[in-house]
Amino acid sequence: MTGMDSSVVHMNATMIQTTGLTRHFTVKGQRARAPRAARFSKNIVEAVRGLDLRVDEGELVALLGPNGAGKSTTLRMLTTLIPPTSGTAVVAGHDVVAEQREVRRVIGYIGQGNGAALSQRGRDELVSQGRAYGMSVRDSKARAAELIASLDLAAVADRPTSSLSGGQKRRLDIAMGLIHAPRLLFLDEPSTGLDPQNRANLQEHILKLRAEHGTTIVLTTHYLDEADAMAERVIVIDHGAVIADDTPARLKADHAGDRITLGFGSASDAARAAARLGGLDGAVVSTGGVEVEVRAQGGPRLVPGILRGLDAAGIAVESTAVSRPTLDDVFLNLTGRSLREGVVSLSNEEVAA
Amino acid sequence: MSSTTLVTDTVTVFSRELRPVLRDPFSVVFSMIQPLVFLGLFTPLLPEVEGGSALQWFVPGIVVMSCLFSTSFTGSNLLFEIQTGAHERMLVTPLRRPALIVGRALKEIVPMIVQTAIIVAVCTPFGFDLHLGGVVVGVLILAVMAVGLGALSYTLALASKNTEWLFWTVQQTVLFPLLLLAGILLPVDDGPGWLRALSSANPLTYVVDAQRALFNGEFPASTVLAAVVASVAVAALGLAVGTRAMRRSS
Ligand SMILES: Nc1ncnc2c1ncn2[C@@H]1O[C@H](COP(=O)(O)OP(=O)(O)O)[C@@H](O)[C@H]1O
Ligand SMILES: [Mg+2]
Numbered sequence: 268m269t270g271m272d273s274s275v276v277h278m279n280a281t282m283i284q285t286t287g288l289t290r291h292f293t294v295k296g297q298r299a300r301a302p303r304a305a306r307f308s309k310n311i312v313e314a315v316r317g318l319d320l321r322v323d324e325g326e327l328v329a330l331l332g333p334n335g336a337g338k339s340t341t342l343r344m345l346t347t348l349i350p351p352t353s354g355t356a357v358v359a360g361h362d363v364v365a366e367q368r369e370v371r372r373v374i375g376y377i378g379q380g381n382g383a384a385l386s387q388r389g390r391d392e393l394v395s396q397g398r399a400y401g402m403s404v405r406d407s408k409a410r411a412a413e414l415i416a417s418l419d420l421a422a423v424a425d426r427p428t429s430s431l432s433g434g435q436k437r438r439l440d441i442a443m444g445l446i447h448a449p450r451l452l453f454l455d456e457p458s459t460g461l462d463p464q465n466r467a468n469l470q471e472h473i474l475k476l477r478a479e480h481g482t483t484i485v486l487t488t489h490y491l492d493e494a495d496a497m498a499e500r501v502i503v504i505d506h507g508a509v510i511a512d513d514t515p516a517r518l519k520a521d522h523a524g525d526r527i528t529l530g531f532g533s534a535s536d537a538a539r540a541a542a543r544l545g546g547l548d549g550a551v552v553s554t555g556g557v558e559v560e561v562r563a564q565g566g567p568r569l570v571p572g573i574l575r576g577l578d579a580a581g582i583a584v585e586s587t588a589v590s591r592p593t594l595d596d597v598f599l600n601l602t603g604r605s606l607r608e609g610v611v612s613l614s615n616e617e618v619a620a
Numbered sequence: 621m622s623s624t625t626l627v628t629d630t631v632t633v634f635s636r637e638l639r640p641v642l643r644d645p646f647s648v649v650f651s652m653i654q655p656l657v658f659l660g661l662f663t664p665l666l667p668e669v670e671g672g673s674a675l676q677w678f679v680p681g682i683v684v685m686s687c688l689f690s691t692s693f694t695g696s697n698l699l700f701e702i703q704t705g706a707h708e709r710m711l712v713t714p715l716r717r718p719a720l721i722v723g724r725a726l727k728e729i730v731p732m733i734v735q736t737a738i739i740v741a742v743c744t745p746f747g748f749d750l751h752l753g754g755v756v757v758g759v760l761i762l763a764v765m766a767v768g769l770g771a772l773s774y775t776l777a778l779a780s781k782n783t784e785w786l787f788w789t790v791q792q793t794v795l796f797p798l799l800l801l802a803g804i805l806l807p808v809d810d811g812p813g814w815l816r817a818l819s820s821a822n823p824l825t826y827v828v829d830a831q832r833a834l835f836n837g838e839f840p841a842s843t844v845l846a847a848v849v850a851s852v853a854v855a856a857l858g859l860a861v862g863t864r865a866m867r868r869s870s
Contacts, residue, residue: 346712349870368714376712380705386640386697387706395636399713401624427640443709 280324282451282483283345287354288318290340290507314340316507317354322485324450327477329498330487331594333606337507338487339379342455345485346376359451372400375449379456382440385429389420389439392428393446400447407446414442418472434465441472452476454486458493466490470497491594491606503598510601515594523596524550525566527573529559530586540582544573566591629716633723638730648731651693652738655686659743662805673747679739680831681804684762684824686735691728691766692795695773698724699780699787711869721771721862728770729763736762751837757844758834764851765827771858778865802828823850 292312315337322328330338343349345358347367355362361369383392390411397407415424418438423431428439437457444452457473458466474497476482488494494501495515503511503518511518531537534557541554550563563569566589577584598606624632641648659682666674701707710720736759744750773791780787801808801815802824808815819825830847833840 343870348708348711368716371712371714374712376709378705378708378712380703380708382706382709384640384697384701384706385704386700387636388639388643391636391639391643392706395632395639396709396713398632398635399624399629399710399715401628401714440709 281321281357282324282326283320283322283356283358283485285318285320285345285354285356288315288320288341288344288351288356289313289353290315290337290344290349291352314507315344315351318507318509320502320509322483324483325481326500327484327498328486328500328502329494330485330502330504331489331491331494331598331606332487332504333489333604336504338504339455340507341504342376342378342453342485342487346374346453347371373450375444375447375452377440377444377452377454377457379459381428381436382443383428383436385427387428388426389424389428389431389442390415392439393424393442396443396446402447410446410448411442414445418442434461434468437461437465437469438472441469445476448480449482451483452485454484456487456489458488458490466493473497489606491598495594501594503594503601505598505602511597518594518597519592520564522600523592524562524564525592526590526596527561527563527566527570528586528588528590529561529573529577529584531557531559532583532585533557536582539580540577540584543576543580543582547573562596624714624716626716626719629719630723630726633715633719634726637724637727641727641730645734648734649738651690651731652686652735654689655682655735655739656742658682658685658805659739663746673749675743675746675748676836677832679743679748680758680835681802681828683736683739683758683835684765684802684828684831685799685804686739687732687762687766688769688795688799688824690731690735691769692773692791694724694728694770695775695777695787695791698774698777699784702777702781703784707869717866717869718859718863721774721866722859724774725767725771725859725862728766732762732766733759749836751835754834754837754839757839758831761827761830761834761844761847761851764848764855765824768851768854768856768858771855771862775858775862775865778862778869798822798824801825804828823854826850 292314293309294312295309318341330341332338340349344351345356345363347363347370350364357363358370359373363370383389393411393414394404394407397410398404402410415421418441420435420438420442423435428436431439437460441457444454454473458469461469470493473484473486477484486497499514501511501513501515501518502509511522513521529540531540537554537557537559541552541559544550544552544559544561547561547563547569550561553560561569561573570587570589574584574587595606598604659678663674663678666678668674698707736755740748740750740755776787776790780790799805801819801822803809803819808819808825811819826843826846827850830843833843
């Protein structure tokens with residue numbers, strides 16, 4: 268196990284480096300609009316397109332993007348599950364294609380599904396997992412017991428996993444990913460399907476792991492608040508490519524201003540106000556009915572000036588509200604689409620599935 | 621962290637596969653219901669054999685049949701693990717890919733032995749003449765066949781991946797012709813030429829023939845050798861295609 272000391276020493280060592288990482292899938296699809304001959308042709312899905320990524324040791328990075336953005340495909344390439352179509356990835360100093368076993372030895376992976384077979388008991392799976400990493404039976408058992416205690420699984424670890432709740436199964440997945448105390452941990456949508464309390468609980472576990480062992484963590488999520496709350500670095504992915512990469516605070520500062528919402532007594536007042544505010548430096552103004560929305564940096568400081576100006580012009584403001592930007596605003600500004608819509612359609616799909 | 625070898629990896633996979641069986645031995649007994657029903661309903665229909673019970677002819681076939689049933693079904697466990705994510709989790713560990721298939725396939729031997737013991741134990745009081753030495757040799761040959769059939773079933777599961785119906789369609793389509801052509805339920809000796817030709821292309825035929833001799837306390841060298849060759853061939857084929865499929869699995 269690497270303690271805090273060693274993680275400090277190696278703080279700037281590169282843990283993941285990808286160059287032009289690309290993955291295509293060939294899908295046999297029916298294209299209704301295509302000419303008859305081409306209707307059953309194979310389509311290429313460009314799941315990940317030329318990803319250049321560098322993650323340093325000790326970082327906690329969130330890959331944020333809507334469903335289908337290419338997050339899982341990226342993780343599956345980095346964890347040796349699928350080879351890239353082109354480009355390279357070096358993980359913990361090893362090439363993901365040429366040195367698969369070396370990569371596998373040092374990483375932990377918690378996939379989108381559940382890692383424990385339903386016919387197995389949690390503790391048995393943990394011990395097998397330890398053996399898979401070359402730990403002795405005794406060490407595997409001891410480590411399993413440790414993880415069972417710390418992930419609050421004592422009551423269910425000796426039952427078939429088919430009887431576990433979603434939250435318990437997910438905690439067991441985390442335990443399995445940690446059995447060999449990996450230096451680098453990948454988590455694919457770790458909290459999807461969990462209720463808010465279980466989600467908070469899981470996030471706490473991940474943050475604790477990082478604080479105690481300096482583990483490098485790469486997680487994917489489509490939950491904005493999760494990326495915002497956990498990661499120091501958020502990589503926004505859309506259509507298989509990185510569209511932004513920074514701290515949540517910088518992303519918001521650079522890509523989405525504060526939102527000032529002004530309410531007026533009539534639509535004509537709103538329109539007049541919007542026309543005046545259009546001159547405001549660096550602000551984006553939009554109107555909707557009796558409301559005007561102004562997006563600008565330093566929103567709270569701008570409000571008094573805006574109110575004075577409108578007052579001087581004889582336009583009465585009836586209400587004001589200032590909200591700080593979210594990562595969704597960042598995504599909206601970058602792509603013109605809302606991530607929340609993606610989330611809604613995802614959960615519909617899940618219900619239908 | 622200590623290093624692993626192909627052997628330790630195989631042991632890891634084997635023990636993991638075996639664990640649910642050990643935790644819940646009744647699952648094996650449960651899978652015995654069908655062969656025992658066949659025994660109970662078929663035996664009274666069999667013509668009387670000179671100087672012995674019809675069971676002497678029928679039991680070895682039923683032993684092979686229950687082995688065929690359980691090994692051909694076993695891929696569905698892997699299919700299930702592919703669907704839930706357990707298989708993917710194991711693929712990310714450093715376990716060697718051949719171990720992932722060999723360990724699983726070797727586990728098939730254990731339920732086969734338990735099933736054989738149960739069938740023999742149930743039939744002996746009803747006139748089945750037990751020749752222990754022959755049964756042991758028969759089980760050894762069947763163990764090799766079980767590994768091969770299990771590996772083929774796992775390969776089918778890997779190939780079916782997200783199309784569960786494919787697994788079941790192929791399994792059901794292959795299972796019964798194999799069973800009937802091996803002469804397990806009815807002898808094929810008196811069948812038409814094409815049927816006998818198909819039967820002689822079925823590796824199980826040789827195993828069934830050898831089991832009948834061995835379970836009767838006879839050791840005809842050529843029959844036993846043919847069964848060994850057939851079993852080894854199926855095991856080699858199963859493990860080869862299985863390893864290939866496992867290396868490509870994601
Ligand atoms: N095995 C596959 N075969 C075909 N298409 C795939 C496969 N895996 C992913 N895709 C496609 O690649 C794109 C990215 O998928 P994925 O990486 O799972 O996205 P995310 O994890 O961000 O939701 C999607 O369009 C998806 O349909
Ligand atoms: Mg995904």
